[in-house]
Amino acid sequence: xxxxxxxxxxxxxxxxxxxxxxxxxxFHTEDGEIYAIDDTCTHQDASLADGWLEGCEVECPLHASxxxxxxxxxxxxxxxxxxxxxxxxxxxxxxYVIPSQEPQP
Ligand code: FES
Numbered sequence: 001x002x003x004x005x006x007x008x009x010x011x012x013x014x015x016x017x018x019x020x021x022x023x024x025x026x027f028h029t030e031d032g033e034i035y036a037i038d039d040t041c042t043h044q045d046a047s048l049a050d051g052w053l054e055g056c057e058v059e060c061p062l063h064a065s066x067x068x069x070x071x072x073x074x075x076x077x078x079x080x081x082x083x084x085x086x087x088x089x090x091x092x093x094x095x096y097v098i099p100s101q102e103p104q105p
Contacts, residue, residue, distance in 0.1 A: 001098050002020060003096055004018050004026050015058070017050075018036075022039070036088050037067060038072075038084045042079045042082065043060065043063060043080075044063070
């Protein structure tokens, strides 16, 4: 379990780039849910933590592919491959991520 940051450091609507290997993007949605996905877009080399969060989707800042934060699936091209999702745990007001054991697509 990797500590990300205190819960209060990640307000709703914000994202945090966790410098793991590979990097992980953690999002706090406007609805109060927290999701973690691979940070690097599967189309080219863009950080999804720098993208635009809308509902349960993030839009890549480079070519506007959209990924569903709940499943990692692509909702809008040009990306074709999904990103991996990671388990989020909030304990004692701290956000943790349990990285997926799945291979990267
Ligand atoms: S780099 Fe993300 S859509 Fe192109």
